[in-house]
Amino acid sequence: MMNRLDDYLTRIGAIPLLTPEEEIALARRIEAGARAARLIAERAAEHEALRKVLTTLVDGLAARQALIMRLRYGLGGHDQHTPRQIATRLGLTPQWVRALEKESLARIRSLGRAHELRAWAS
Structure with missing residues (x-):
């Protein structure tokens, strides 16, 4: 019984399933998938x-500014919030939240230079 099965598998293995062009196309797809x-x-x-x-840079801010940045940009597991939503939550005006956000972004930019943050800016 085993000899017949071996013979059958040997014969079936000799039959090409793909044409040479199809094999090349398949190999290219596999290679493209590996590259991807x-x-x-x-x-x-x-x-x-x-x-x-970014977490290190935000952690280097004052506590309130760090919280504003986390809430504004959805960092640290927070959802993104508008300045108005943040203002309501923290008891501030939206204008003050925007001012603190602007100040925080400037500080992050300046500190980011030391952390080679510019590499990601492209």
Whole structure:
């Protein structure tokens, strides 16, 4: 019984399933998929590195400014909020929230130079 099965598998294995052109196309698709997987992994690693740098920069702000930045931009597990929503939550005016946000962004920009944040700005 085993010899017949081996013979059958040997014969069937000798029959090409794809033409040479189809094999080349399949190989190209597999290669493209592998390249895409590498690119996705590289982008994920880059995103994680950027997240760590931004977290460090935001953590370096005053507590209220750090909270405003986290709420405004959805950092640290927070949902994104409008200046008005943040103002209501913190008991401030929306104008004051915008002023603190602007000041915080300027500080992050200046500190970001030291952390090579400009590499992600392109």
